[in-house]
Amino acid sequence: MSKTLPISEVAIIGAGPIGIELAAALKRAGVSALHFDAQQIGYTLSWWPRQTYFFSTTERIEIAGIPLPNIHQQRVTGEDYLAYLRGIVEALDLQIHTYEPVAQINRLDSGFELVTQPRSGEQRYQAQRVVLAVGDMHAPNLLHIPGEDLPHVTHYFGEPHPYFRQKLLIVGGRNSAAESALRCWRAGAEVTLSYRRAEFDPKSVKHFILPDLLAQIELGTITFLPETIPVEITPTQVILQRVDGTILEKPADFVLLQTGFLGDMTLFESAGVTLEGESRAPAFDPRSMQTNIPGLYVAGTAAGGERKARYSYFIENCHVHVGRIVQHITGKWPEKLGTIPSRQYELPLEDIQAN
Ligand SMILES: Cc1cc2nc3c(=O)[nH]c(=O)nc-3n(C[C@H](O)[C@H](O)[C@H](O)COP(=O)(O)OP(=O)(O)OC[C@H]3O[C@@H](n4cnc5c(N)ncnc54)[C@H](O)[C@@H]3O)c2cc1C
Numbered sequence: 001m002s003k004t005l006p007i008s009e010v011a012i013i014g015a016g017p018i019g020i021e022l023a024a025a026l027k028r029a030g031v032s033a034l035h036f037d038a039q040q041i042g043y044t045l046s047w048w049p050r051q052t053y054f055f056s057t058t059e060r061i062e063i064a065g066i067p068l069p070n071i072h073q074q075r076v077t078g079e080d081y082l083a084y085l086r087g088i089v090e091a092l093d094l095q096i097h098t099y100e101p102v103a104q105i106n107r108l109d110s111g112f113e114l115v116t117q118p119r120s121g122e123q124r125y126q127a128q129r130v131v132l133a134v135g136d137m138h139a140p141n142l143l144h145i146p147g148e149d150l151p152h153v154t155h156y157f158g159e160p161h162p163y164f165r166q167k168l169l170i171v172g173g174r175n176s177a178a179e180s181a182l183r184c185w186r187a188g189a190e191v192t193l194s195y196r197r198a199e200f201d202p203k204s205v206k207h208f209i210l211p212d213l214l215a216q217i218e219l220g221t222i223t224f225l226p227e228t229i230p231v232e233i234t235p236t237q238v239i240l241q242r243v244d245g246t247i248l249e250k251p252a253d254f255v256l257l258q259t260g261f262l263g264d265m266t267l268f269e270s271a272g273v274t275l276e277g278e279s280r281a282p283a284f285d286p287r288s289m290q291t292n293i294p295g296l297y298v299a300g301t302a303a304g305g306e307r308k309a310r311y312s313y314f315i316e317n318c319h320v321h322v323g324r325i326v327q328h329i330t331g332k333w334p335e336k337l338g339t340i341p342s343r344q345y346e347l348p349l350e351d352i353q354a355n
Helices: 017-028 078-091 175-186 210-219 266-270 300-304 319-330 349-354
Strands: 004-013 033-036 102-107 112-116 123-132 167-171 190-194 223-225 228-233 237-242 247-251 254-257 296-298
Touching (some): 004 017, 004 112, 017 033, 017 078, 017 300, 017 319, 033 112, 190 228, 296 300, 296 319
Parallel strands (some): 004 123, 123 296
Antiparallel strands (some): 102 112, 228 237
């Protein structure tokens, strides 16, 4: 039996970097906020492959005006960043209901009702405004081919060790595929990379990864199968189709499908938010991040919707979402965002409209 708890000024759904940055800014502005995450804080980063370095440099991913310390002045790993997020939550004493997924948003005459599903049973909360900071990586972008669900096939690259002295077929041609190919080859796997395009797009592979990958392909240490698409996976091989329609059978002990991830727009839909374009991105006013539903905002990478194509939102260009929301709610731009002087994120309106 659920019970309804007292009304709060704001409810933030999602405790990734941007949800946490927003919680910090609202707390500093004296605005009461309820904060939920379906999992642990920083959940999206927690399933990154172990020891993966950000492509973003540290000053671009710092949040809430708090420096991200490191002893090497280089990019940091996902694990480093999770420690940083934990430190911020502790230092600012942010109260976050973790492992409490928000299942539904109901519009009330004044404000919203959130229905959550923690392990202990359904809860209901009320808030005058709601911010959806739920990210854009809820589930893998499935290929929908036979064998995709076999136990030796995965969309999640955890670490290279399981592939030592194994035939590993990787599908994909962007950052994740390129990086896992190199790491697994260096950890002793026999790596084949299948990509649907003829060549890699330098905008989609980190500039410090691509030359290394191309060198290994040229040397033949990593086998590259351009313009191939997997059509079936069996326990021992992957059946690939070339652009000319011919079939290639490639033996594989393990298959890593690095085909990207999609956002889940169910919560936006349940609240009546208009979803636009192929990516079903939420409609919002770029000056305030308010959606077509008054009082309901979007922040962070969730602004890109399901995002079927290229990523357009990263931590670095989402700090500004926090500023716009806080300004819309309190009338004042927050003093601390990122660690680059916060005014740099406050784009003049003309720039916002041009984007
Ligand atoms: C391997 C890899 C490398 C990357 N490198 C970079 C990089 O260098 N720079 C960069 O900027 N980005 C990078 N990214 C992307 C990065 O993870 C995102 O930019 C960042 O996590 C977005 O932050 P966010 O706060 O908008 O959303 P997220 O971090 O995705 O947070 C969303 C949160 O919402 C929660 N949530 C979702 N649904 C619900 C619900 N119904 N109820 C309650 N909570 C919910 C989730 O559990 C999650 O914790 C990388 C991603 C991967 C996989």
